[in-house]
Amino acid sequence: MTSSSTPPPTPTGAPTRHTPLRGLTARGRDEAHRVASPLELFFDLCFVVAIAQAGVQLVHAIAEGHAGEGILNYAMVFFSIWWAWMNFTWFASAYDNDDVLYRVVTLVQIAGVLVLAAGISKAFESHEFLIVWLGYLIMRLALIAQWLRVARSTEGAERTMALRYAGGVLLCQVGWLGLLLLPEGGRPWVFLVMALLEMCVPPFAEKDHPTSWHPHHISERYGLFTIIVLGETIAAATVAVKSGIDEHDALTDLLPIAAGGLLIVFAAWWIYFVVPIHGHLRSNRQAFLWGYGHYLIFASAAAVGAGLEVAVEQTVGKADISTLAASAAVTLPTALYFLTVWALHSRFYKVGIAQQLVLPTTALLVIVCTFLGDWAVFAAGIVSALAVATGVTLTARMVAKERGASGTSGERATSPVA
Template identity: 70%
Template sequence: MPVRMRARRTDEAHRASTPLELFFDLCFVVGIAQAGRQLVHALAEGHPGHGISGYLMLFFAIWLAWMNFSWFASAYDTDDTLYRITTLVQIAGVLILAAGVPRAFEESQFTVVWFGYLVMRLAMVTQWLRAAHGCRGEERRTELRYAGGVVLCQAGWLGLLFAPERGRPWVFLVMAVAELCVPVFAERHRATAWHPHHIAERYGLFTIIVLGETISAATVAVQSALDEHDELGALLPIAAGGLLLVFAAYWIYFAVPIHLHLRSSRQAFVWGYGHYVVFGSAAAIGAGIEVAVEQSVGASHLTVLAASACVTVPAALFLFSVWLLHSRHQKRGRAQQLVLPLAAVAVLGCTFAGTYAVFASGLVCAAAVATGVALTSRQGAALSV
């Protein structure tokens, strides 16, 4: 029997991600992989404008659906039969969306993507209405505002189906702003009861999944290139540099306990929204490595400089966005604060390193990690004296 859905305590002990949440995250990899694959094709064929804009739009849809569920679950997860079934319906929606990604990229046909999004969002509306059913007062109004906001935004996304192709980016921008305003509107009088440690863990786990997809995509690209072209000498620096990039990205993201910073909804919303850049750039690193591999074996129309930028630009964005949202809140002193911003600038400079751009970027990120560890150890030793 379904239980009454009540808000969970924000100070609940041992609040950890559930197996259902982990399964939910894993299924989102399909959508991320599809978006990344289409980005690779567009970049390798010399269509960066089309590829980047399409990637940003589709990744936003995937990220927003994941984020909506994660924050709701942090506040209202009951883990009963009805909750599980509704969550599985959301998973089915993201799989439908993923199936429509190639057609959206290649033909600008968003019908399948919109329908998959509809399935996800209707399931989310059902969750909010169920939460409102057992509440009163301002808490109930908050939950009803969420349900109504999601419905209105989903209707607004119909503009992607009917607007002329040139007008679709503007429809996306308007609707993206509207989506981000829903929590601000819904929680203007009462915030939902999200759990800081649980939210930090959920974002951390999704970061691991995105980085895992990056490793998988890069590995397949290197393997395919070896099988078809046998260019081991050209591929080794890319493979080594890509591995260093991903290892450094993992280290940098998990170097600080961010849940200690999430003390208010305003702080949490800025941090949570900003992860669109963190997640998107992390996934784009894998796509960039694939492009660099294709360029190195002559299977791309890009120059060496352009292929290098496909790796260095998202890597620099990742470093800077993690510092801005995440790391700087735990850094003490100018030296610690400057490590990641300077590393981001240095990675951009690696764009001009020719065929060794990826390897040079990996070395820069590894050096940033080593510098951060050394500064932290020195500061800790100074504090202990």
């Protein structure tokens, strides 16, 4: 909506919502009350479509006894999904001005991820990456357009940074043509090289001028996407259990899997959100490591849902794999999730060796649960729940000890509860 009158002043860096088109300049890193916008939430929900497709194909690959090939394809496809989401998220944290052109370009990026999602099945089944590449191309061209808008609206080191981003993204997109042109045996190497080059673009572009991403906003965006991925895990497991009950009348056999899976997801949510991670994001070096590490968090969280589907299919006789393989499809990504969340999140807020060892020990015990046969998933869920209970207990004791020592028992504790 346009207005003939002059819009009222707004806080520094905050977007005004009265003009359809304006310069794309940086928002303030210290901007108060910065939260995810409705457009960002919509963007995330559309990305879940692609994640769901990748999970479905991973289930099929594992259930048919092609776990190695399925995991490799999953890693490649999930990288394209995650990297496109991450590039948009950090860009939006610094430059979202919410004008008409910004919204339109973002909707183009959403269209790109839907095209990518449509090509995931062919990428898995016949290793044809053309549609995936085209979807990625649409998203990346839209991102390049955004960076060129920044370059046009700024000057000096910031303009140079924006041009580096635009050029780096374009060159990497050309490099991904190797997935289409090279023999099938060389594609994993193309993926490895191009993934590394993609991750080198932000440090190179920002070496002289870092973007003004907002710590609270970034931590919220990652947290919201984690919730969405965990929600997709619950949805996938629910559909699998319902199918097993409807088609095979196997409620009794599936209850341990359903209960264990629910406990795993609850624990996964708890341990991720128990610490105020925005306080750790104080520099680009910390932020890059934290942001890049979420590839493993998101991928493993989504893979837990796929693993639960595999466990259900194996239990009702639809998957031609062993109980051990079906159990590993759940326990291994669960252990990876716990270990990665500890490395990126929790360890910065744990006090003492006992608190530090809770999640690494939990990851190890979850792996041991793989060998418990039909009760493996349930046992992994119990171990996950006990990890949360242990963390809560240790923290409560620490807080009580500190209160007793300081004589401030009436004050409210501010420490994380797990």
